[in-house]
Amino acid sequence: MTAVLPAITNLSARVIRILGCNPGPMTLQGTNSYLIGTGKCRILLDTSDEGKTDYMDALSNLLKKLDVRLEAILLTHWHHDHVGCIGAIDKDKSLHSHNGCTFHKMPRKDADETKEKHYPVQIKPVIDGQKFYTEGATIRAVFTPGHTTDHTAFVLEEENALFSGDCVLGEGTTVLETLSDYMRSLYLMKGLKADILYPGHGPHNLDAGSVIGQYIAHREKREKQVLECLQQNGEMTIEEIVRSVYKGLPEHLILAASQNVHQHLEKLMEEGRVEEVGEKYRVKQNYKL
Ligand SMILES: [Zn+2]
The missing domain is CATH 1.10.10.10 (Winged helix-like DNA-binding domain superfamily/Winged helix DNA-binding domain)
Structure with missing residues (x-):
């Protein structure tokens, strides 16, 4: 049984979860999209499936209510339920900060994302260890392949929190491309000794180490x-x-x-x-x- 999650939830002083409004057997309650920071310009981590107007309305209303804008979108991996709304976000300039809004993702190793027209927006390649700054938040990229070849988790340094994408979900078992990479990524994430887990789907958890430990134990x-x-x-x-x-x-x-x-x-x-x-x-x- 999956927990019922509200559409928008303040999870901490600097993290707000917006549900992707795309529930289903693969996405559980839907994709978790996170608005991060404390200032007028904020970072959004992951989006929803393409055409999810409910999600776009929820995001737009939240930004207006808080009187904040987006300056960067971070993407954990290429799956459609995470990147699907980047085109809509790019088009709606009322969501962007005065300096605009940039999009960031690790390039895939199993597809040439530069040659084919994969995405409706220009995506800047994320580098392992790269840091992103916004008022109230420092976010560090941690390359964690296995679920997909481009999968990247992000650490919110101020909270010692881990955005685990689809590497570790709040509930259920993740689908994989490569198990050996995936196991290495689980151990890497465990080694980060994060306190809080903000997963790609499902509820957040205040004991990140034990959730990751359970994933490792299950596979082993x-x-x-x-x-x-x-x-x-x-x-x-x-x-x-x-x-x-x-x-x-x-x-x-x-x-x-x-x-x-x-x-x-x-x-x-x-x-x-x-x-x-x-x-x-x-x-x-x-x-x-
Ligand atoms: Zn995925």
Whole structure:
């Protein structure tokens, strides 16, 4: 059951959450968009899906009510539910500060975003460790690939808070592109020792370390199960592993579980712990559990 979140919430003295008004099975209560800072010019982190006029109205009304404008938009990653409103924000100059409004995102490694016309606005490339300043807030970019190749978390230094994007959600499990990168990013985020977690979806959490720890434990437990299963049974196909590890899983969830096991096998092969034999997989001879 997902918690019901109000459309606009003051989360702290310098962070206001605006819901993306795009709830769904993949977005939970919708994308979390965050207005950050304390001054007349503020930074917005992530937006919503394209065409979400409810979100644009909520954002515009909030800015008018506070009598503030946007000076920069930071994007955690390329997924449509995060970048979809950048065109609408760019067009509505009444939202921009006197110096205008700039858009920032880490470039993707799996697509050339400079050649194709991916975005309706000019996006400035974010560099790992780059800092963004606005009155009352210093925000540092932390490259955290795995969910996507461009995924970037952001630390709000004044609160020791982590905007985790889709790397760690407030509820539920994140979908991944590369598990090995993703695990490295989880450990990196845990090492930041942030206090507050502001996730890409779902409620915020005042114990960031424990949420990230649970994500790590969940993936590591699954990896151990896959390895033990191969150790006990010898050579197995992905489906055989799924049916053994996820006993009693309803048929319609087998495909999703297979993708999950496949990602674990890819990671284990990268690490030289498992090898492929035709359609099957087995633990490498010299590898001990
Ligand atoms: Zn995403």
